[in-house]
Amino acid sequence: DTGVSQDPRHKITKRGQNVTFRCDPISEHNRLYWYRQTLGQGPEFLTYFQNEAQLEKSRLLSDRFSAERPKGSFSTLEIQRTEQGDSAMYLCASSRGQGGETQYFGPGTRLLVL
């Protein structure tokens, strides 16, 4: 069990650029979650996958955001035409997939949009 990993850990970009983040969950976990955390707040749910199927998206996830989990393993989160308001920590978590199951969080990707 190597834990959840995220890449990159930090990303600085200019407004209007596209960015993509990657999350590698714990290998036997079939659920994968994306959260966003801004300074002074708790994580906010963005979307989640059951295997390769994206089952729910938050209203926070505008059409500039897209997430994929093509083979039910790793996931990517892309933000197109970044805005300064997108600056945040993006957290990925995985779990075995039943309610109440512990979600294991990665270290996060900190995004700064200039």
Add this chain to the structure above:
Amino acid sequence: AQSVTQLGSHVSVSEGALVLLRCNYSSSVPPYLFWYVQYPNQGLQLLLKYTTGATLVKGINGFEAEFKKSETSFHLTKPSAHMSDAAEYFCAVSDRTNAGKSTFGDGTTLTVKP
């Protein structure tokens, strides 16, 4: 919709003193309840969770929490604070009937004074 309120965004205690971090939730059905700890520039680590059964839950690092349905509370306690407990703590709920996505409070920063 679920919500979580953490009373007190900052709590300061002396080393060896009791730690009490407050969490109240709102949910239409009894939820799953979690406490996480987050150290600077790291992801979230689960301290403890309540899913069913005994309402007093023991977690890692000497922390425990009690689920009180009548008070819709899940306060976190530790009898004796240690310097290493200084961190940010998040209470979270997830819906038993849903995907396991969690709704987080805004966090409480715990400072431990020598």
